[in-house]
Amino acid sequence: MADRVYPASKPNPQPPQALKGGSGSGGGAGGAPSFPPTKGQTYGATLPAYRPQPRKPPPPRRRSRRGCCCSCCLWLTLVIVALLFLAAIAAGVFYVIYRPRRPTFEVDGLRLSAFNVSGAGQLTSRLDLNVTARNPNAKIVYLYDAASISVFSGGVDVGDGSFPAFVQEAKNTTHLAAKLSAPSGQSLDSTAASDLRKKTSLPLEINVDTKVGVKIGGLKTKKMGIQVRCEGINIGVPKGKAAPVASSPNAACKVKLRIKIWKWTIS
Template identity: 55%
Template sequence: MEASRPPNATAPRAVNENGSAVANGGAPRPALPPSKAGPPVQYRPPYRPHPPPPRRRRRRGCCCVFCLWLTLFLIALVFLAAIAAGVFYVIYRPQRPSFSVSSLRLASLNVSSSDLLTSRLDLSVTARNPNRKLSFDYGDVAVSAASGGITIGEGTIRGFVQDTENTTVIKVNVSSSGRSLDPTEAADLRNRKRYPLEIEIDTKAGVKIGSFRSSRIGIRASCSGIEASVTRGNATAASSTGTARCKVKLRIKIWNWTI
């Protein structure tokens, strides 16, 4: 008789060639693939779309277009101004006024011991307007006299309007009362008997056409070639000799510069 198998005895397991147990009723287990060592997996943040770049090209394009139109506008203004100036010149033929010293009398010129100057100069200035269609509107006229670079007197003439093709004679007293001089200047004037004089006329004048008046621009007339001596007594004859040459220049002020 065969020995009875104990109840708790386990059935024998099948073993493969390698000595490992076989499960599933003897069916061999699938072998696991060998693990391969690789680089560690890096964390990648989720993709986020970038905002579009600012539209600078459009702004730059607008600035360029604005500068171009502004330049064209300024060129057109200059072109129109040149045309208007050309038409004005052809129609009116403007000429600048002229000035000359018609008479001069040095009534007194004294330098005290304390270097104080007292002088009086009677002057007649002739202003001419050579234009046929333009009148001149003068502001106040400042007249100064100097001898060897030393100012010996100043005077003022009230403004006036000069008609077309007109000659106006203006009389003015140029004087100095107690003006302090440098010792060198005082000695120079004391040692002279005849005085070379430079007359300077400063004013502003505008053009008048009918009821239209333009803005005034500066005018300076510098007269040289005059020599005078002090006239004694009640002599009325002019004490000037030589030829008085007056050069007229326009003085245009742009901001803080005068041309």
């Protein structure tokens, strides 16, 4: 069987040349030069296959600072809540085991042995004070620092003194005694001096300031400030050569915790 031969390509007829009009001899016409056909115009030419270009992966997103701050705040809040929850559980367990109770104080003896206001407004006084401190806890020991005592009557300081430091065991009762006297160099105005000379009894307010720590087994806490305030006490003023009479007011006192934060003290 004879092989058939196909022509490789079929020539493309040249495009008609544009006539260039003009006057002149011979009326000659000029045409644009023809170019060889492209591959797409050639008969039977095969076009290259379309190959799609691979897509470039998108650039990684950068996490904004706002997102980081929100995440940090969320985790910080969760940590604080968890710590508060654990602290509440620990406080509850401590209360159930030890049943802590604050100490109590009571003025059970007071005597004003001397009291005089001079013409220049100088106050002279001597007081004997007896206070009973009780620790109602069965498993807690109190560690007291030395305490300062101030006695006031109508805003006038009529006696200052101190109690020594002591350790109060569990379920213990401690009796404290102190001798007080008016601060030296205190000068009263004429109104206050005249008012004190006329009094036959003095309403007193006793303030005791100290620091106390707690001991539980082998554990000791940091000492914190407390204030003991005793009010509603009246004592007779000695007159002439009569012996001063001791008073037994049996006045209960209030105990306030004083927490110092930087420059402020919270009671």
